[in-house]
Amino acid sequence: MALNLKRVPVAEQDPKVRAHNFEEVCLGYTQEEAIEEAKRCLNCKKPKCMTGCPVEINIPAFIAQVAEGNIEEAYKIISESSSLPAVCGRVCPQENQCEGVCVLGNKGDAVSIGRIERFVADWACANGIHPATDIKPNGRKVAVIGAGPAGLTCAGDLARRGYDVTIFEALHEPGGVLVYGIPEFRLPKEKVVAKEVDNVRNLGVKIETDVVAGHALTVEELLGEEGFDAVFIGSGAGLPRFMNIPGELANGVLSANEYLTRNNLMRAYAGGDTPIVHGKRCVVVGGGNVAMDSARTALRLGAETYIVYRRSMEELPARAEEVHHAQEEGIIFDLLTNPVEILEAEDGWVRGIRCIRMELGEPDESGRRRPIEIPGSEFEIPCDEVIMALGTSPNPLIPSTTKGLDTNRRQCIIADEATGQTSKEGVFAGGDAVTGAATVILAMGAGKKAAKGIDDYLNRKEAEKAEQTEA
Amino acid sequence: MFEIVKKRALADNIVEFVVKAPRIAKHCEPGQFVIVKEEDQTERIPLTICDFDRKAGTITLVIQIVGRATEKLCQLNQGEYIAHVTGPLGKPSEFVTMDPEELKKKRLLFVAGGLGAAPVYPQVRWAHDHGIPVDVIVGAKTKDILILEDEMKDVCDNLYITTDDGSYGYHGLVTGKLEELVKNDGKKYTDVIAIGPMIMMKFAALKTKELGIPTVVSLNPIMVDGTGMCGACRVLVDGKVKFACVDGPEFDAHKVDFDQAMQRQRLYKTEEGRARLAQIEQDTHHGGCGICSEVK
Ligand SMILES: Cc1cc2nc3c(=O)[nH]c(=O)nc-3n(C[C@H](O)[C@H](O)[C@H](O)COP(=O)(O)OP(=O)(O)OC[C@H]3O[C@@H](n4cnc5c(N)ncnc54)[C@H](O)[C@@H]3O)c2cc1C
Numbered sequence: 001m002a003l004n005l006k007r008v009p010v011a012e013q014d015p016k017v018r019a020h021n022f023e024e025v026c027l028g029y030t031q032e033e034a035i036e037e038a039k040r041c042l043n044c045k046k047p048k049c050m051t052g053c054p055v056e057i058n059i060p061a062f063i064a065q066v067a068e069g070n071i072e073e074a075y076k077i078i079s080e081s082s083s084l085p086a087v088c089g090r091v092c093p094q095e096n097q098c099e100g101v102c103v104l105g106n107k108g109d110a111v112s113i114g115r116i117e118r119f120v121a122d123w124a125c126a127n128g129i130h131p132a133t134d135i136k137p138n139g140r141k142v143a144v145i146g147a148g149p150a151g152l153t154c155a156g157d158l159a160r161r162g163y164d165v166t167i168f169e170a171l172h173e174p175g176g177v178l179v180y181g182i183p184e185f186r187l188p189k190e191k192v193v194a195k196e197v198d199n200v201r202n203l204g205v206k207i208e209t210d211v212v213a214g215h216a217l218t219v220e221e222l223l224g225e226e227g228f229d230a231v232f233i234g235s236g237a238g239l240p241r242f243m244n245i246p247g248e249l250a251n252g253v254l255s256a257n258e259y260l261t262r263n264n265l266m267r268a269y270a271g272g273d274t275p276i277v278h279g280k281r282c283v284v285v286g287g288g289n290v291a292m293d294s295a296r297t298a299l300r301l302g303a304e305t306y307i308v309y310r311r312s313m314e315e316l317p318a319r320a321e322e323v324h325h326a327q328e329e330g331i332i333f334d335l336l337t338n339p340v341e342i343l344e345a346e347d348g349w350v351r352g353i354r355c356i357r358m359e360l361g362e363p364d365e366s367g368r369r370r371p372i373e374i375p376g377s378e379f380e381i382p383c384d385e386v387i388m389a390l391g392t393s394p395n396p397l398i399p400s401t402t403k404g405l406d407t408n409r410r411q412c413i414i415a416d417e418a419t420g421q422t423s424k425e426g427v428f429a430g431g432d433a434v435t436g437a438a439t440v441i442l443a444m445g446a447g448k449k450a451a452k453g454i455d456d457y458l459n460r461k462e463a464e465k466a467e468q469t470e471a
Numbered sequence: 472m473f474e475i476v477k478k479r480a481l482a483d484n485i486v487e488f489v490v491k492a493p494r495i496a497k498h499c500e501p502g503q504f505v506i507v508k509e510e511d512q513t514e515r516i517p518l519t520i521c522d523f524d525r526k527a528g529t530i531t532l533v534i535q536i537v538g539r540a541t542e543k544l545c546q547l548n549q550g551e552y553i554a555h556v557t558g559p560l561g562k563p564s565e566f567v568t569m570d571p572e573e574l575k576k577k578r579l580l581f582v583a584g585g586l587g588a589a590p591v592y593p594q595v596r597w598a599h600d601h602g603i604p605v606d607v608i609v610g611a612k613t614k615d616i617l618i619l620e621d622e623m624k625d626v627c628d629n630l631y632i633t634t635d636d637g638s639y640g641y642h643g644l645v646t647g648k649l650e651e652l653v654k655n656d657g658k659k660y661t662d663v664i665a666i667g668p669m670i671m672m673k674f675a676a677l678k679t680k681e682l683g684i685p686t687v688v689s690l691n692p693i694m695v696d697g698t699g700m701c702g703a704c705r706v707l708v709d710g711k712v713k714f715a716c717v718d719g720p721e722f723d724a725h726k727v728d729f730d731q732a733m734q735r736q737r738l739y740k741t742e743e744g745r746a747r748l749a750q751i752e753q754d755t756h757h758g759g760c761g762i763c764s765e766v767k
């Protein structure tokens with residue numbers, strides 16, 4: 001069979017149209033397209049692609065089913081490893097994960113694993129097919145803090161093993177960044193996130209919203225009077241960073257978290273009660289997914305939008321597809337540029353941002369070339385809205401209210417990479433709370449490992465207990 | 472879902488709810504707040520926990536109607552449910568965690584402006600229960616909107632009422648009464664805790680600075696999540712940016728940049744909310760400072 005080196009293209013909303021709506025940008029494969037794309041897979045004996053997937057989905061197996069037209073079978077295979085395939089198919093940085101290592105990528109286009117996965121998950125949802133739920137309860141209780149990808153995955157995996165799991169979530173809606181951060185046009189909330197959360201609930205997982213662990217409930221209480229055998233912390237990395245430059249408190253300057261939360265979680269774009277700044281000209285500072293999402297949201301809310309980033313195009317940490325989409329939609333990229341001051345009008349509202357041009361010097365410890373200021377190159381961009389998308393760090397609330405839970409100097413909880421075990425007995429952690437801001441699929445991978453870690457730990461404990469009673 | 476077990480009107484546009492929220496009632500301390508969301512699609516509203524009953528598992532909220540969200544919330548009746556109540560948020564008042572011996576040496580004065588009487592009440596009661604001498608000044612625009620007078624009387628040594636129009640108690644502002652107590656009546660206070668409209672706290676702080684009394688205020692900037700996630704609640708304290716929802720809401724009054732805080736508070740106010748707020752704050756303070764009239 002001759003190699004087919006070109007991937008089947010996917011339908012997308014026209015950039016000119018989508019720049020004014022919040023409908024999904026990528027329309028996904030049809031069944032015919034998915035099957036055609038699936039047929040490109042070589043079904044490798046040693047599938048490289050699987051080594052790139054942190055939750056180890058059996059990629060060749062599910063793709064082979066799709067190629068045969070057995071979509072339900074394909075869904076079953078994916079569900080064995082992932083509880084959020086419709087999410088991952090949309091937001092995984094596939095070019096660095098599964099697709100990045102697909103052998104076809106050496107000669108041509110890698111198989112569009114993400115898009116096929118998305119098709120399968122959407123198909124299952126549309127046809128009312130849910131993951132299998134023949135579960136035997138094992139009588140053990142586990143508490144999960146945080147209903148983001150890490151917490152949902154850990155909870156789902158434990159439930160499948162027979163655990164009685166309760167998730168405690170601080171916000172009023174489960175999903176973590178999937179509901180408050182990533183916008184509707186990339187990840188529909190009702191159609192996709194809510195459905196996948198329901199699938200986790202269908203496994204028997206209880207979700208209690210509006211509970212801020214550390215305030216309304218402590219880890220000690222969970223292990224004590226609340227009667228849980230173990231706790232998993234998947235509280236994410238939600239604290240926004242600012243630049244600490246003059247003028248940052250001006251009205252109209254806000255964190256990406258605030259902006260996106262108002263828009264996504266609080267549905268400001270869809271007529272929710274929550275007010276949001278509608279700028280005429282918006283500057284977004286940063287170059288990651290969060291910056292792309294903020295910029296594309298501001299654009300859709302009617303602003304002429306700029307991205308200001310201190311390195312060059314090559315170093316942009318955002319997913320390649322998002323950068324490409326942002327450019328198509330007309331976002332202006334001001335690269336090798338760094339803000340030095342925010343200019344405030346007399347009424348306290350932002351009127352512009354003062355920036356300095358940068359050039360790239362020697363590589364720094366991250367291996368990327370270090371940006372250096374070019375003296376005397378300051379200039380101003382007039383604007384009435386500035387969004388700071390500079391990255392986030394974990395919230396210190398849980399570590400500061402839990403005795404014996406160690407963190408590193410970046411406020412991340414210290415946990416064993418293989419098991420999620422923290423410095424405190426019976427307490428496990430994973431996702432952004434441990435790694436700092438990373439990706440959905442890494443958080444899921446960590447949730448999965450911790451589920452196994454918790455299972456092993458409780459089995460070990462039971463065995464020890466049995467030994468002691470025998471002795 | 473959180474049941475409203477009791478509702479009563481404290482004044483025109485001011486409603487008291489007793490809400491069943493066992494997890495919050497178990498952990499909350501004076502000075503903390505909750506975020507309330509009436510139903511799935513409405514605004515998140517930060518509200519101070521004005522009282523709590525650990526046994527009954529209830530908390531008490533006092534809400535002033537200033538805009539759409541508070542208006543909708545206050546239409547709920549006894550026996551109905553609030554969709555979401557999250558908390559307790561923020562840090563407890565500093566004196567709750569203080570050494571009891573230190574506390575015994577305190578002479579506290581609480582200054583409450585308007586609705587501020589509600590959040591002040593549990594703190595006064597707490598101090599009273601711990602044997603600390605405590606006086607209270609409550610200021611209101613006029614007698615009709617004075618709230619919690621009887622309740623307050625029961626838990627403090629001296630209650631001083633001030634009204635802007637002289638319809639009851641001392642005729643004038645809380646700051647006038649404060650000065651009178653210290654300068655004329657020879658009262659000695661170790662600490663002042665002032666809670667009320669931003670503008671009142673600003674002037675109370677200026678007065679106590681002049682009188683040399685350490686002062687704490689409870690700030691109410693705009694908030695979204697209340698857990699440190701968004702930065703909407705940024706305030707400038709001692710030249711440093713603080714997140715009021717996690718670092719506060721109580722701060723050293725003499726270090727707070729009130730003008731900055733007031734400017735930020737205006738950010739999202741709706742036209743109707745602004746109009747009402749301007750009315751509330753201006754009327755309590757005669758608009759003499761000129762700041763209220765700047766409200767856009
Ligand atoms: C705007 C944006 C866009 C992104 N785009 C992508 C993308 O395209 N692809 C990708 O792979 N990754 C993306 N990411 C990163 C990805 O979303 C995160 O790495 C991932 O969500 C981390 O999962 P988590 O479960 O560890 O944490 P989170 O998703 O942050 O979830 C943590 C949950 O815990 C809750 N919580 C926190 N503290 C407490 C407490 N004390 N008590 C109870 N609950 C608590 C939070 O409310 C939250 O719901 C993006 C992130 C952002 C912000």
Ligand SMILES: Cc1cc2nc3c(=O)[nH]c(=O)nc-3n(C[C@H](O)[C@H](O)[C@H](O)COP(=O)(O)OP(=O)(O)OC[C@H]3O[C@@H](n4cnc5c(N)ncnc54)[C@H](O)[C@@H]3O)c2cc1C
Binds near residue numbers: 743
């Ligand atoms: C820590 C804290 C404790 C509070 N305690 C109480 C209390 O015990 N009782 C009470 O009646 N009110 C209290 N408030 C103020 C209350 O939250 C606001 O009055 C309410 O959010 C206004 O909402 P609205 O939609 O009805 O008004 P609108 O004016 O229509 O509001 C529009 C927007 O502005 C914001 N906003 C308006 N006014 C304020 C304000 N004063 N503070 C913060 N955000 C505001 C809201 O987030 C809303 O999104 C407190 C605020 C904070 C931050």
Ligand code: SF4
Binds near residue numbers: 082089094098
């Ligand atoms: S979950 Fe992500 S990494 Fe794994 S196969 Fe799917 S798209 Fe690839």
Ligand code: SF4
Binds near residue numbers: 043050059101111
């Ligand atoms: S590496 Fe690529 S071609 Fe090989 S099995 Fe995986 S997806 Fe198919």
Ligand code: FES
Binds near residue numbers: 695699705717
């Ligand atoms: S309210 Fe969001 S950080 Fe304070």
